[in-house]
Every structure is written in C-alpha cells, then in structure tokens.
Amino acid sequence: MPRLSRFCLLLLSLLPVTSQAATIRLDTSAEEPYQVVVDGELSGLSVTVLGCIFEQLQQPYSIRLTSFSRARQNVSKQVADGFFSSAPDSQVDGYAQLSAPLLIEKWYWYALDPHVLNRPIWDSELRIGGVLGSNSLTWLESRGLPVTQKVPRLEQLLALLERGRIDLLLADSTVMSNLSEVSSREKPLLQRFVRYSPLGVYFSHDFLSQHPDFLKAFNRHVENCAPQGTPLSAAEQSYLRKLVNRHLTRWGKHPDLLAALRSDERAGNSEERIRELDRQWMRERLLEEKPLIRRLLKAQPSRLLNSIASQYSPLFNEIFVSDTSGQLVGISEITSDYWQGDEEDFQQALRLHPEQVYISDIEYDGSAQSFQSKASAPLYDPEDGRLLGVISLGINIESAFGDNLP
Numbered sequence: 444m445p446r447l448s449r450f451c452l453l454l455l456s457l458l459p460v461t462s463q464a465a466t467i468r469l470d471t472s473a474e475e476p477y478q479v480v481v482d483g484e485l486s487g488l489s490v491t492v493l494g495c496i497f498e499q500l501q502q503p504y505s506i507r508l509t510s511f512s513r514a515r516q517n518v519s520k521q522v523a524d525g526f527f528s529s530a531p532d533s534q535v536d537g538y539a540q541l542s543a544p545l546l547i548e549k550w551y552w553y554a555l556d557p558h559v560l561n562r563p564i565w566d567s568e569l570r571i572g573g574v575l576g577s578n579s580l581t582w583l584e585s586r587g588l589p590v591t592q593k594v595p596r597l598e599q600l601l602a603l604l605e606r607g608r609i610d611l612l613l614a615d616s617t618v619m620s621n622l623s624e625v626s627s628r629e630k631p632l633l634q635r636f637v638r639y640s641p642l643g644v645y646f647s648h649d650f651l652s653q654h655p656d657f658l659k660a661f662n663r664h665v666e667n668c669a670p671q672g673t674p675l676s677a678a679e680q681s682y683l684r685k686l687v688n689r690h691l692t693r694w695g696k697h698p699d700l701l702a703a704l705r706s707d708e709r710a711g712n713s714e715e716r717i718r719e720l721d722r723q724w725m726r727e728r729l730l731e732e733k734p735l736i737r738r739l740l741k742a743q744p745s746r747l748l749n750s751i752a753s754q755y756s757p758l759f760n761e762i763f764v765s766d767t768s769g770q771l772v773g774i775s776e777i778t779s780d781y782w783q784g785d786e787e788d789f790q791q792a793l794r795l796h797p798e799q800v801y802i803s804d805i806e807y808d809g810s811a812q813s814f815q816s817k818a819s820a821p822l823y824d825p826e827d828g829r830l831l832g833v834i835s836l837g838i839n840i841e842s843a844f845g846d847n848l849p
Contacts, residue, residue: 467504469493469644470514470526472576475621477528477546477642480508488670489528489642492545495668500660511576515645524650528642530578533585535645543662543812544641545669547805547840550579551634553619554611555604560635564588572600572609578640579613597622613637638846641814666809673805675816683838684800687818694751695834696825700764703744703772704822704831717770717782724781736777744773751775760811760837764822765789767832776810783833792819792833805840814840 471478471489479487485506497504507523514526519538530548531541554560562569565588572592573580583590592609594600600612601622616634644661651658675683712720720735727733739745748762752775763774769784783789791801803817819835 464502467497467502467525467650468507468523469504470507470509470517470523471528472511472514473508474528474577474618476617478508489545492665492668492670493527493644496661496664499664499667515576518645518647521647521649523647525644525646527644528578529645530582530640530642532578532581532645534581539645539647540651540658541645542643542658543665543809544643544807544814545665546642547673547814548578548615548617548640548642550613550637550640551616551619552611552613552637553604553632553634555630555633556610557633559610560633569611570609572603572612574600574614578642579615582640583613615640636844636847639814639840639844641841662812663809665812666807669807669814671804671806673814675802675805679844680802683802683816683818683843686838686843687800687820687836688798690755690836691820691834694747695820695822697747699743699747700773700822700834701824701831703742704764704766705824709766709768709770709772712768712770717768717784720770721780721782725779728777728779735781739771739774740777742773745775748773748775757813757839758842760808760813760815760839762834762836764834765832767793767830772832779810783835788817788819788835789833792821792835793830795821797821797823808837811837811839816840816843 473480475487477487477489478485479490485508490506493504493506509517511526514523515535517523518526518535525539528546529535529541535541552560552564559569567589570591571583571588572594573583573590574597575593575595580590580593592600592603594603597612597614597618600609600614603609604612619632646658646661723735727736744764748764752759752762759775761775761778763778763783764772765783766772769782769786769789771778771781771783788801788803795801798820800818800820803819805814805816807813808815815837817835817837819833822831822834823829824831
C-alpha cells in the first residue's frame with residue numbers, strides 16, 4: 444500500500460446522496476484486512492459490513508481515511524459523526540457510544556523466545572511493543588501494562604522483535620496473518636492466546652442526540668450483515684465442552700427440567716401442528732400479544748433457565764431446552780423460533796452420547812448483540828437412560844474466554 448495513502452484523507456462516497464437524509468461521515472484508519480485501500484478504493488471486512496448495514500438503512504454515508512488517533516479526535520470535536528473499527532474504550536465512552544460489534548478480533552502475544560510467553564505479563568523486565576492508535580495498545584495501557592516501544596506500523600514492531608529491542612507484542616491474529624513479513628519468516632513466531640475483542644463503530648453523543656432512533660436501527664441490521672461461521676480452534680472447542688459439562692453437572696438434571704421433558708403434553712402434536720405452532724411463535728415475536736410465548740416463559744423450566752442465565756451473566760446469552768421432536772420445553776428468553784428440529788446443532792446433539800457436546804462456529808447473536816458459539820448437548824433420563832431432549836446454550840465468546848493475561 445502506498446505510504447501516502449496512510450496519511451492523506453481519502454473521501455469515498457459509498458452510497459448516492461439524496462435529499463431525504465444527510466450523509467453520515469465516518470473516519471477510520473488503514474488496517475488489513477478490516478480497512479484496505481486497493482487502487483484508490485476502500486474495502487475490507489469492516490467496510491463490507493458497514494456497506495451492508497447502510498444499504499439496508501437506505502442511509503447515505505462517506506468514509507474518510509486518516510490515522511486512528513485523528514479519527515478519535517475528529518469525533519470528539521464533532522468533525523466526524525463516528526469512527527471504526529474500534530474495541531470498547533472507556534476514554535471514548537465519554538463522548539461517543541459504541542455500536543453492536545461488526546466483527547470480532549482474536550488477540551495473541553507474539554514472541555521469539557518460548558520462555559517469554561511463560562513469564563508473568565506483569566514482569567517489569569518484559570519489553571512490550573505496541574502500534575500507535577491500535578485497539579490492542581489502548582487495551583494494554585488501560586490495564587496499566589507498560590509499553591516500552593510504540594511505533595506507527597505492525598511491520599516495525601516485528602522488526603524490533605527480530606532485533607531484540609522488544610520481547611513480545613500483542614496483535615490480532617487476522618491482521619498478523621496478512622503481513623508478508625510473517626509468512627516469509629524462516630522461523631515461525633510463537634504465540635499465546637490473550638482474548639477475543641469486539642469491533643464496532645463509535646458514534647458521537649452529539650450525533651446520536653440529534654438522531655435518537657439511529658443507533659437502535661443500526662444495531663438491528665448488524666445481525667443480517669455480520670459475517671457468519673468463524674471457526675473455533677480444537678483447543679477452544681475442548682474448553683467449551685468442559686465448561687458446559689461442568690454447568691450441566693450442577694443443574695442439567697434439575698427435577699423441573701426432567702419433569703417437563705418426561706411429560707407427554709406435547710407428544711400428541713402432529714408434524715403439521717408443530718409447524719403451525721412454529722409459525723404462531725414467529726408471528727407473536729412481532730406482536731404485543733404473545734399468548735404462546737408468554738405461556739412458555741411462565742412455565743417452571745423457563746423460570747429455572749432464566750434464573751441460571753441471570754446468575755452466570757454475561758456468560759450465557761440464552762439457554763433453552765427442547766424435547767426429542769424439537770419442540771421447546773423451557774427458555775431463558777424468547778428464541779427466534781419454536782421448533783428446533785431443523786437446526787444443525789439440535790440434529791447433531793441428538794446423535795451424541797451422555798456428556799458429549801456439539802460446539803458450533805462463532806456467530807453473531809442479534810438479541811444479545813454479541814458474538815456467541817452455541818453449545819448443544821443431549822439430556823438423558825438418569826432413571827432409565829432414555830433420551831429426553833436437547834439443551835442449547837448460547838455462550839458469549841468474550842465472557843467465556845476472558846482475558847488470558849497471566
């Protein structure tokens with residue numbers, strides 16, 4: 444990428460301006476693969492998601508390319524309406540509000556010495572490097588970790604690491620994998636997982652006060668535009684399986700759940716009746732009157748699941764149980780549909796043995812406005828061993844993996 448493009452302002456009108464709505468101005472910085480300039484055109488993962496959202500909103504907008512620190516400054520001074528792609532930042536919260544996450548980053552420590560990765564991160568002798576204006580640098584400094592070298596580009600950090608000027612650096616794995624300096628190395632970099640971090644748009648308080656309905660509408664369209672199906676590593680899947688089994692050992696065979704699953708209340712429903720209930724459920728989600736949904740929400744299994752989800756918040760976005768036909772038995776909150784029989788995770792869980800758990804890819808959950816992985820496990824009757832149904836848990840990825848700093 445030409446160096447000039449990193450410092451000049453590039454104005455891109457991505458939707459035709461109409462007389463019906465004023466153009467929203469967003470600022471950002473160049474960072475592959477999220478914001479990339481190719482042949483004078485701005486593209487990238489974040490830009491694609493934003494284009495989808497604004498198209499659905501039928502809202503004209505423009506993007507100016509600048510440094511990340513200048514983008515923040517422009518929003519604080521109300522020169523721009525917002526900036527992206529940003530992780531949560533307590534300093535920015537004073538003058539702007541973060542949208543629902545468009546994407547999720549995966550941060551690692553990178554080092555050449557294996558002993559460095561095993562040392563406590565609070566070791567005062569460790570020399571940490573960071574990229575100026577980056578989300579990871581902001582996050583490190585907010586936790587009081589001293590950053591000894593701050594440079595404009597990640598390529599420079601890698602050079603400092605190679606020359607022994609720093610011991611390790613923190614970076615997003617997707618950004619790191621896009622650097623030719625990494626792929627051309629004879630000796631691969633060592634890495635250790637740190638955390639998942641959401642990326643969204645910070646809209647200024649002034650802009651939102653003038654457009655009070657905008658952010659709610661913007662966030663609602665993220666679900667249709669956010670990328671789907673980000674795979675988890677084998678180690679991450681194993682961790683989530685253990686996490687789910689620990690929880691199910693505590694409350695997965697609660698008498699209220701077992702009694703509801705053993706009940707023959709739903710057994711007489713034909714396939715057509717089940718699909719009719721499913722259609723009714725989806726209609727009620729859009730209406731004020733919700734007799735079917737409210738009846739299930741008031742059932743004892745649902746009250747139990749709601750209590751568990753609240754107790755462990757924000758770990759679980761949702762918890763619900765369905766019988767072997769896929770009909771809902773209990774929910775912690777309103778689900779998107781009533782019948783689960785056509786869902787991949789439900790079908791996979793029905794084939795599993797006790798204590799086995801199916802883990803889905805990371806996907807965006809619109810109701811919780813966060814990225815989650817759905818864990819689904821079969822529920823067997825402890826008395827006779829027969830399969831009773833399936834329990835599904837929407838696991839908040841940020842909460843589940845936390846900050847792996849030690």
